Amino acid sequence: MTFVQTTRTWWWLVHKDLLREVRAPRVWPGMLLLGVVLALVIEMQVDLPREHRTSLVGGLFWLAAFFAGTVALDRSFAGERDDGCWQALLLYPVAPATIFLAKTTANFLALCALDVVLIPAFILFSDVPLLASPGPFLAIVLLANLGFSAVGTVVSALTNGLQHRGGLLVLLLLPLISPVVLGAAQATRLLLLGETGGEWWRWMQLLAGFAVLFVAMGALLFEFVVED
C-alpha cells in the first residue's frame, strides 16, 4: 500500500468512528459529563488561597482529564465488538498499524473534545487562568493527549474481551501513562507559575519523548495485540 492509500484508509477509519459517534453518541456524553463532575468534586475539596491553588490546579486538571478520558478508551474497541465488526476490521487488507493510528486519532480527538469542556470548567471553578499562556498550554495538551491516546489504544485493545475489562484498563493504564501524567502536570504547574525556563523544557521533552515512544511502540506492537 502506498503512503497516499494508507493515508486515505486512515482517514476513512477515523471518519467512520466520528460518524458513528455523531449518529449515536455513546462515548462523548458520558466522558464529558464525568469530566465536569470530577472538576466540580475536586474543586469542592480544594479550599486554599488562590496563590496556593495555582500550583495545584495543573495536577488536578490532568487527573480529571485522564480519569474521564478512560471512558473514551474503554469504549474504543468495545464498540467494534458490540456490533461484531472487530473481526471484519481485521479482515480488511489494512495493516494493523494503520488501524492503530486511526483508533489513536479518534481517541485523541475525543480527549481534545474533553479538554475543550474541562478547561473552562476548571477556570470557572478554580479561578486560575489556565489559558494565560495559550500557546505553551496547547502544546502540553496536544502532547499529553497524544501519549495518552496511544498507550490507551494499545491497552484498551489488549483488555478488550477480558473479564473485568473496565477495572483492568484503569489499573493497567495509569502506571503506564504516569510519565505522561507527570510531564503534563509538572509542565502545567510551572507554566501557571510563570516559570518556563530550563525545568519546564525538560518536562516538555519528557512529555514529547514518551508521546512519540508510545505511538511508535503501539504501531509496532499492534499486530500482536489484535492477533487471535
Added chain:
Amino acid sequence: MLTSVDMPLEARALSRLRNGRMILDQVDLTMACGQIVALLGANGCGKTTLLHCLAGCLRPTAGQVLWFGQSPQRRPASHRLVGLAAHEACLYSELSAAENLLFAARMYGVDEPQRRVEQLLCDTQLASHSARPAGRLSKGMRQRLSLARALVHAPPIVLLDEPFTGLDVASREWLEGWLDQQRDQGRAVCFTSHDEEQSLRFADQRFELCDGRVLPLPAPRPSPSSVRFDTAGQVVKARSA
C-alpha cells in the same frame, strides 16, 4: 494436475488449540474454483473456528492455510482474496446499508466504490433500503447486506458462516440462487451449516467436522465446470469439466 497455486484455498494439517482443547486436529481441506463446499457438524464442533482459520482471522496453532499457494499470515494485502460473511452480520448499526458497503469498499480499495455499492444493493434487492440504518434492517436484509459486504471486492474465495440460519422461505430461496450464481462466476464458496438436507441440494463437496477432524461425506453432485483465477483474483482462463 492442479498445484497449490491453482487451488484457491487449501488447509494443510490445520490445528487450533484453545484452553488446552484441540478444536481442530490436523485438518486437510482443498477447494477448487467454481465449487460450493458445505461444512457440516453439530453445534459447538468447531465449524466457525475452522472457517475463521480459513479466512485468516484466527492464527492456526499448527499447520497452514494457503490462498493460491500463499500463506495469508502477516500479509494484510492478501485479504483481498477472501470475503467472509460471519455469523454476526458485522455491520455498523448507526451507518446506513449504503454507508456500510461504502466503508467496506474503501477499505478494500475498490475502484469506483460508489458505483460498486449501487450495483451490489441492486443485486441483493436492498436498493430501496440503502439509506436505512443497518440496525433497523430485518434479519434477512442484514444477512443480504452482510453477503454484499463479503463480495464488495469481488473475491475469488467466499466463506459463509451459517448463512441460512434465521431466514424465511423467500430469503432462503434467494440465497440458494445467489450461491449458484457465485459458483457460475467461478468463485470457491464454503458455507457452514448443521442442516444436511440443505447441503445435499446444491453443495458440490460436503465435509463433516467431528472431534476436530474433517471427514468427507458423499458428494451429492458431480464437479462443475470451473474458471481459473490468478493470485490477484483475476479470471485468466475458463475450462469445462
Added chain:
Amino acid sequence: MRYVTTLLPASFIAALTSVALVMIFLWAPREITMGDVQRIVYLHVAVAWCGLLGCVAMGLMATMYLVRRRPGWDHGSQAAGEVGWLCTTLTLVTGSLWAHEAWNTWWTWEPRLTASLILWAVYAGYFLVRSSIEDPQRRARVGAVLAIVSMADVPMVVMATRWFRGMHPVSPEMDPSMRWTLLVSVVAFTGLFSWLAVVRRKQLSLAGRVLSLEQQSEGVVRWEP
C-alpha cells in the same frame, strides 16, 4: 551432569552471596553520619538494579516469544517479571528504611522514588492481566505486549535523578572499601536473583508439562510445539 548444570552454579552463587554479606556487615567501614543503618544501601542498590534488570529481561524475552512463539520464552519472561517484582518490592522496603533514618520520613514524592513505585505498579498490572486470561497462548501474547510496553518505564527510573531535582542520592562520594562492597553486593545479588529466575522458569515449564499430562489423561490434548 546435574552437578555441572545445577549444583556448581548454585554453590558458586551461594559462596559469592555469603562473601557479599560478610563484606556488607563485617568488612565495610561504618559510615560517619548514619552509622550502621547506611549498610542498607548495599542491599538497596543491588535489589534496585535487579528490579530494573528484571523488567528489561522480561521485555526482551517477551520480544523473543513474539518472534519465535516458543513457550520457553514466555516462561522466562514471566520468571524474570516475578523476580523483578520481588526486587522492586525489596527496593521500596529497603529504601523506606534508609529514608526514615536519612530524611526522617518513610516516604516522599521525589522523582526516583515515584518512578520506582510506578515500576512496581506496572509489574502488578502485568501479573493482574496475566492471571485474568485462561488460554495459555493468549496469556503469553498479551503478557508479551505488556512486558514490552512496560520497558518504557525503565529509562524514567534510571534517569529520574538526572532529569529532575530530587533528594535521592546520585553517585555519592564513597570510601574505596565501600565501593568494593557495593560492587560485590551488586554482582552477588544479580547472580542470586538470576539463578532464582532460572529455577522459576524451569518450574513454570514443568508446571506446563504436568498440566499437559493431566489433560491428556482426561482425553484433552495439549499442544506443545
